[in-house]
Amino acid sequence: MSSQERRSHQRIPFQAEIIMQSGNEEWSCNLLDISLKGMLVEPPDNLDIDTGNPCALALFLGEETAIHARVKITHVMNNGNWGLQWQHIDVDSLTHLRRLLELNLNEPSLLDRELADLG
Numbered sequence: 001m002s003s004q005e006r007r008s009h010q011r012i013p014f015q016a017e018i019i020m021q022s023g024n025e026e027w028s029c030n031l032l033d034i035s036l037k038g039m040l041v042e043p044p045d046n047l048d049i050d051t052g053n054p055c056a057l058a059l060f061l062g063e064e065t066a067i068h069a070r071v072k073i074t075h076v077m078n079n080g081n082w083g084l085q086w087q088h089i090d091v092d093s094l095t096h097l098r099r100l101l102e103l104n105l106n107e108p109s110l111l112d113r114e115l116a117d118l119g
Helices: 091-104 109-118
Strands: 012-022 025-034 038-042 055-060 066-076 082-089
Touching (some): 038 066, 082 091
Antiparallel strands (some): 012 055, 025 038, 055 066
């Protein structure tokens, strides 16, 4: 079974810049896709951080709209991209994430089923 077949959450391609922070380090990454469970990002080249530490993340969707969360780097792919998993996301950010997914999914009704599976 491929990782795509095991995946129970719809990932949507979404190009954006995110800001990540761990300790005193801060850097930007390219967001490649996003889901209710996490996201796939392209980190900067030659970034030397401990991928075992949780990171703070900010994804700005508009002047007054942003998703703020704590994430964990769950895997580093062969091409260097990181798979991130949500560790903590506040209610406002979760609302923005849900709306972002609804607007970008071909079948927004799938989102309700995925949210039910999280509970």
